[in-house]
Amino acid sequence: MARLETHGLCKSFGENMVCRNINLTVNDGEMVCLIGASGSGKSTLLRCLNLLEPIDDGVILLDGEDISTPGLDPQPIRQRIGIVFQSFNLFPHMTAAKNVMLAPWRIHGRRHVDLQGEIAALFERFGLADRMEHYPDQLSGGQQQRVAIVRALAMRPEIMLFDEITSALDPELVGEVLDVLRQLRAEGMTMILATHEMGFARELADKICFLDAGAIVETGPPERLFSNPTEARTRDFLARVI
Amino acid sequence: MRFLLTTWLIASIATSATAQNSCATGQTLEEGKLTIATGNPAYYPWVMDNAPESAEGFEAAVAYAVAGEMGFSDDQVVWVRSSFDQAIQPGAKDFDFNLQQFSITEERDKIVDFSIPYYSAAMAVLTRQTVVDAGAKPTIDALKGLIWGADANTTAVPMLAEVIAPDRDPLLYGDNADVIEAMKANQITAALFDLPTALYLSAVVLDDGVILGQFPAGRSESPDEFGLLMEEGNPLKACVDAAIERLTAKGALSELEAEWLSEATGVPVIE
Amino acid sequence: MAVFAAIMVLVPLAPGWPAVKKSFFNSEIFVQVFPGLLNAFLLDVAIFAWSAPLIFSLGLLVALARDVRAPAAYPLRLFAILYTDIFRGVPVILVVYLVGFGIPGLGLPRPWNSPYIWGTVALVLTYAAYVAEVFRTGIEGIHQSQRAAALSLGLSNSDTMRFVILPQAIRKVVPANMNLFIALQKDVALLSFIGPVEIFRQAGVYKSLLANFTPYVGAALIFLAITIPATRYADFLLSKQMRARS
Numbered sequence: 004m005a006r007l008e009t010h011g012l013c014k015s016f017g018e019n020m021v022c023r024n025i026n027l028t029v030n031d032g033e034m035v036c037l038i039g040a041s042g043s044g045k046s047t048l049l050r051c052l053n054l055l056e057p058i059d060d061g062v063i064l065l066d067g068e069d070i071s072t073p074g075l076d077p078q079p080i081r082q083r084i085g086i087v088f089q090s091f092n093l094f095p096h097m098t099a100a101k102n103v104m105l106a107p108w109r110i111h112g113r114r115h116v117d118l119q120g121e122i123a124a125l126f127e128r129f130g131l132a133d134r135m136e137h138y139p140d141q142l143s144g145g146q147q148q149r150v151a152i153v154r155a156l157a158m159r160p161e162i163m164l165f166d167e168i169t170s171a172l173d174p175e176l177v178g179e180v181l182d183v184l185r186q187l188r189a190e191g192m193t194m195i196l197a198t199h200e201m202g203f204a205r206e207l208a209d210k211i212c213f214l215d216a217g218a219i220v221e222t223g224p225p226e227r228l229f230s231n232p233t234e235a236r237t238r239d240f241l242a243r244v245i
Numbered sequence: 246m247r248f249l250l251t252t253w254l255i256a257s258i259a260t261s262a263t264a265q266n267s268c269a270t271g272q273t274l275e276e277g278k279l280t281i282a283t284g285n286p287a288y289y290p291w292v293m294d295n296a297p298e299s300a301e302g303f304e305a306a307v308a309y310a311v312a313g314e315m316g317f318s319d320d321q322v323v324w325v326r327s328s329f330d331q332a333i334q335p336g337a338k339d340f341d342f343n344l345q346q347f348s349i350t351e352e353r354d355k356i357v358d359f360s361i362p363y364y365s366a367a368m369a370v371l372t373r374q375t376v377v378d379a380g381a382k383p384t385i386d387a388l389k390g391l392i393w394g395a396d397a398n399t400t401a402v403p404m405l406a407e408v409i410a411p412d413r414d415p416l417l418y419g420d421n422a423d424v425i426e427a428m429k430a431n432q433i434t435a436a437l438f439d440l441p442t443a444l445y446l447s448a449v450v451l452d453d454g455v456i457l458g459q460f461p462a463g464r465s466e467s468p469d470e471f472g473l474l475m476e477e478g479n480p481l482k483a484c485v486d487a488a489i490e491r492l493t494a495k496g497a498l499s500e501l502e503a504e505w506l507s508e509a510t511g512v513p514v515i516e
Numbered sequence: 517m518a519v520f521a522a523i524m525v526l527v528p529l530a531p532g533w534p535a536v537k538k539s540f541f542n543s544e545i546f547v548q549v550f551p552g553l554l555n556a557f558l559l560d561v562a563i564f565a566w567s568a569p570l571i572f573s574l575g576l577l578v579a580l581a582r583d584v585r586a587p588a589a590y591p592l593r594l595f596a597i598l599y600t601d602i603f604r605g606v607p608v609i610l611v612v613y614l615v616g617f618g619i620p621g622l623g624l625p626r627p628w629n630s631p632y633i634w635g636t637v638a639l640v641l642t643y644a645a646y647v648a649e650v651f652r653t654g655i656e657g658i659h660q661s662q663r664a665a666a667l668s669l670g671l672s673n674s675d676t677m678r679f680v681i682l683p684q685a686i687r688k689v690v691p692a693n694m695n696l697f698i699a700l701q702k703d704v705a706l707l708s709f710i711g712p713v714e715i716f717r718q719a720g721v722y723k724s725l726l727a728n729f730t731p732y733v734g735a736a737l738i739f740l741a742i743t744i745p746a747t748r749y750a751d752f753l754l755s756k757q758m759r760a761r762s
Contacts, residue, residue, distance in 0.1 A: 053668050082670035092665035096683050105679055106669035151665075158669060333727040335535035353727035356539060397717055398724040416631065416711030417721060426613075427711055430620035432631050477535075 006031050006193050007052065007084075007162055011061035012071075014044075014051055021047045023218040025061070029162070029195055034188055036204040036225075037197045039214035040240065045197035046089075048214070049164045052195070053086045065162075082110060085155035086164040089171050091147040093139040099126070099150045100135040103157045110158070125153045129183055145176030152183055163187065165196040201245055205229050213237045268484035269315045273341050279317045281308050282340035285326035288421075289445050290505050291346060297324050303441070303505035304344050307363050310497055311473070314488035329398055332474055333357055341481055342473040346439060348400040349472040359472035360485045363498060366469045367459040368404055369443035369512060372435045373428060374453040381434070383458030383515045385409060392416070394424050394433035400469050401437040408460060409437075425450050439469060441506050458515035538728075545730040549722045553734050556718035563636065563704045563714070568697060570640045575647025580677065582652055596648070603645035609706050612638040616710035635707035643700050650692045654685035691757065694750035698743050715739075 007029040014022040021044045029035050037045040050056045052063060054070065054077040063071040070080045093102050103122050107113050126132050129149045139147055148168055155163060165184070169177045181203055187194065188207055198204055204211060204225060211228045213221045213236075221234045229245075232238050274280050283304060286295045293301035300309045300319070312322045325340050332343050333356055342360065349359045370388065372381060381387060385408070393415035395401040405415055416433055418424045425446060427433045438446065440459050447454030473489075475482055492498050527533060581589075581596035603611070615638035620629030627633075658681050666676040708717035715735045722731035 050664075055664055055668060077667075078670050078672060081668055086668045088661065088665065090661055092661045094662065094665070094680050094684075096687065105666075106671055109672075109675045109679070110670050154669065329724070333539070333723075334729070335539035336532050350725060350727075352725055356727040394711065397713075397720050400725070402721050403725060414713065417708070417713050417717050418711060419709055419720075423617075423709060426617045426621075427631070430617045430631075431624075431626065431629050432617075432620055432711060 004031050005029065005064075006033075006066060007195075008064040008067075009052070009061060010064070012048070012051060012058055012063065013060035014047055014056060014058050021217050022051065022058075023216070025219055027212065027219065029193060030209075032191045032193055033209045034192075034194045034196065034207055035210045035212065036208040037195065037212050037214055038199070038201065038204060038240075043214040044217040045214055046166050047217075049086060049166045049195065049197055053084050053164055054080055055086075078110075082106075082158050083160055084162045084164060085158060085160035086166065087148070087151050087155050087168050089167040091139070091144070091151045091171070093147055093151055093154070095139050098136050098138055099131065099142065099153075102139070102150060103154045106154070106158050122153075122157060125157060129153055129186075130179070143176060144172045145179045148172065148176075148180050149183055152180075162193045162195070165194065165198070167197050167199060169198070169200060199244070201229070201241075213240065215240070268487065269317070269481060272479075272481040272484060274339070275323075278321050278323050279312050279315065280323045280325055280339070280341045281312070282325045282327040282332070282338075282343035282345075283308075284345035285328065287326075287345065288442070289449070290441050303364070303501060304346070306501045306505060307492075307498065308344060310492055310501065311363075311485065311488045314491055315484055338476040341479070342475045342485060344471070344473050346442070346471050347474045348469050350400065357477050358475040358479050358482050360475070360482065361489050362470035362472050363489050363492075364471040364502065366439035366441065366471060367461050367512075368401060368408075368437055368469055369440040369459040370435055370457040370515065371428075371438055371443045371447055371451070372455050372457045373451065374455050376434045377455050377457065381457060383513055385515065388435070388457075388515070391435040392433045394418060394427050394436045396421055396424055396438070399438070401439075404460070404469065405437050421446060421450075440512065444512075456512050459512045460515055540729045540733055542728055542730040545722075545726055545728050546734055549719070549726075549731045550734050552722070553715055553718055553731065553738060556713060556715040557735075557738050559712060559714040560701070560704045563632070563639070563707060563712075564701050567636050567639050567643070567700065567704070570636070571643045571647055571697075571700070572693075574640060574644035576651055576682075578644060578648035579651035579655060582648070583655055583677070600645045600648050603642050604649070606642075608638070608642050608703055609709065611642050612706050612709055614638070615641065616707070631707070631711040635710055635712065639700065639703065639707070643696065643703075646696050647693060650689045650696065651685065653692075654689035655681055657688060658684050688757070691750050691754035694746065694753065698746050698750065701743060701746075702739065 005028050009025050009027045012022055012025040013020065025048060027035070037048065039045055047056060051058050057073065058071055061071070062069050065080065065083065094105070097105065100122060103125070104115055104118050107118055108115065123132070123135065126135050129152065131146060131149055131153065134142060134146055134150070139150070142150065169180050172180060177200070181200065184194070184196070184203075185207065196204070208225050211223060211225050212219050213228065213232075213234070215236050221228060221232060221237045228237070229241065232241060269279070281297070283292060283297050287297060287302070287304070289302065291302050291304040293299060293305070297305040297308065300306055309319060309322060312319070327340065327343055329345070332347070333353070346366070347359070349362060353359070370383070372391070376391070381391060388409050389412050391411065392413055393405055393409070393411045395405055395415055395417055397417035397419065402415075402417065405411065416427060418427060421438070421442065424433070424436050428436060428451060435457065443456055447456050473485055475485070578596045578599060581592050584593055612635060616631050616634045619634050620631070662680055662684070663676055666680040671679070705714055705716040708714050713721070715738060719731035719735040723729055
């Protein structure tokens with residue numbers, strides 16, 4: 004069953020068209036990986052799905068409901084669709100725990116004492132139990148990114164978007180973050196990833212979308228798309244990165 | 246007619262003095278000239294139309310009278326302008342004497358020299374018709390209850406504290422114009438000025454200005470007496486004092502006062 | 517240092533030094549007027565103390581008004597821009613006169629015509645314009661990704677501003693604001709033009725009575741005793757921030 008769909012999604016920044024007629028379907032519990040060169044429109048597409056960028060044309064459907072109507076309150080939608088960014092974007096003036104508790108407190112009106120147990124469990128689950136009271140600048144990149152994931156998960160989203168979340172990390176820290184994704188995958192979270200980790204995508208994704216110049220060039224299950232791409236542009240790209 | 250009379254008076258003093266008096270010789274900034282400073286601008290009724298050269302206005306007339314008594318003809322008088330701060334700043338002065346209603350005080354006398362007084366100013370209470378209508382009376386008790394203002398650079402400030410001792414701390418301003426503005430804004434209900442200044446302000450500047458009463462000179466322990474200000478240790482002082490003494494003795498100063506400050510009489514005295 | 521030493525040695529050798537010393541550095545007068553000056557300075561401190569929070573609040577409000585993105589709020593933004601432009605462009609003393617004398621002159625009844633009230637309003641209007649600009653640069657200096665991160669969690673615009681952007685922005689501009697508030701402490705003296713007898717007016721009264729400038733030197737020393745530590749502290753905060761960023 005389709006959780007999230009786009010039909011004919013278009014997005015421009017001025018003259019520059021970053022998303023061209025994007026048709027994408029993500030089913031319940033699926034993990035979809037967006038691959039493509041930098042600037043191919045993967046990040047913008049994710050930001051559009053989270054309603055951080057208004058779209059110029061097309062529709063976005065969440066459980067069959069149009070969420071891209073102008074004037075719609077984006078807040079409740081964003082609570083259902085979490086996003087994690089490449090550059091972590093933790094709030095530097097708050098401890099890791101405060102970062103995670105801010106949204107549940109403000110939006111669900113849940114007090115810190117009530118949240119404490121649940122949040123501690125989340126930190127525990129991702130190996131951060133002893134990092135709750137640390138400030139972001141006291142954490143490694145991998146730890147910061149895991150806190151950012153915990154922060155998004157604390158809102159109990161139905162769908163998670165990951166925007167190249169390992170690209171800013173030192174190579175030795177990439178593994179711990181990918182492990183988190185594996186864990187989420189195993190728990191059945193519906194996920195869309197923009198990623199450069201081809202091995203990871205091939206291993207875990209249900210579906211790969213290759214984007215070039217803002218358009219989805221080719222979509223398919225990983226084993227087919229990686230071993231036998233039908234489009235020349237996909238072949239060229241894969242030849243360069245693998 | 247009045248001006249003619251003054252001119253004649255000054256001229257006669259000047260000619261009579263020139264012959265017998267040479268105490269100023271070698272004592273002035275410039276030989277054969279007497280350099281006199283006044284305020285910038287200089288106000289009615291002390292100097293008419295800000296033009297002391299005309300000898301019109303009380304202080305302009307006094308200046309020429311003193312000059313004449315010291316042996317200078319009218320065209321030997323040179324006018325310069327100075328602020329209060331310039332008058333008291335240390336260092337050489339660019340005037341022989343300076344007159345702009347400087348009150349003689351003991352403390353000031355330590356820094357600069359003053360001549361003997363050429364005028365004893367009564368202090369007067371300036372207020373507005375609305376305040377009088379509201380029941381303000383020229384008695385010390387009634388005055389205590391008013392909200393007072395004054396020019397911070399004048400001896401009205403210590404006089405206020407000494408003689409009236411208002412219930413509320415007075416507000417002080419940088420010049421007359423600001424005092425008047427505060428009065429218009431109803432922030433103060435009364436202000437203390439020397440009488441001639443108060444008369445001028447009530448007649449010309451403040452639309453519904455009223456002089457509530459005056460404190461005659463000599464009412465306070467240190468009466469407000471105006472002196473010519475000179476550089477500390479100026480050797481000219483003896484000569485200047487002698488000139489003022491003679492002018493006082495022959496009634497010339499009283500005549501000038503009657504001519505230029507005549508309105509000052511007839512203001513009720515505060516008991 | 518050598519220049520300073522040279523001044524210390526050479527100036528007293530100048531022929532006019534005794535006269536200057538008597539007029540500006542007269543210890544007898546200093547001792548006589550110092551308690552009065554200190555007492556008058558309390559008024560400066562009081563005016564500062566009640567103005568500063570008002571300036572901080574109004575400055576913040578104006579900065580926030582300039583940041584509102586909703587098209588419907590355009591008039592508000594325009595007003596905020598006009599306000600900061602005008603009040604940063606007009607000399608403080610003019611605002612003090614205009615507001616301090618002008619508004620009560622319209623016929624306000626006592627005590628609402630008090631020069632303390634309107635003088636404070638004048639200071640607040642002027643300084644809030646500067647503080648608003650400082651806050652605005654602070655807000656704009658917080659990277660867009662922070663806003664995006666907060667919004668993506670489902671936080672409202674106002675919560676994003678209140679809990680994520682502002683706490684960072686305010687911290688960032690503490691040194692700049694400190695410098696403004698040091699300037700404010702000095703400009704409090706401008707209220708003396710409309711009546712309040714604060715330290716500079718009191719020094720002026722002493723100057724006039726004693727025909728001596730030493731009271732101003734005394735007033736300056738009292739000011740320096742406050743502003744030098746404050747300036748040092750602002751510089752310290754600034755350099756700490758620079759180190760943290762590099």
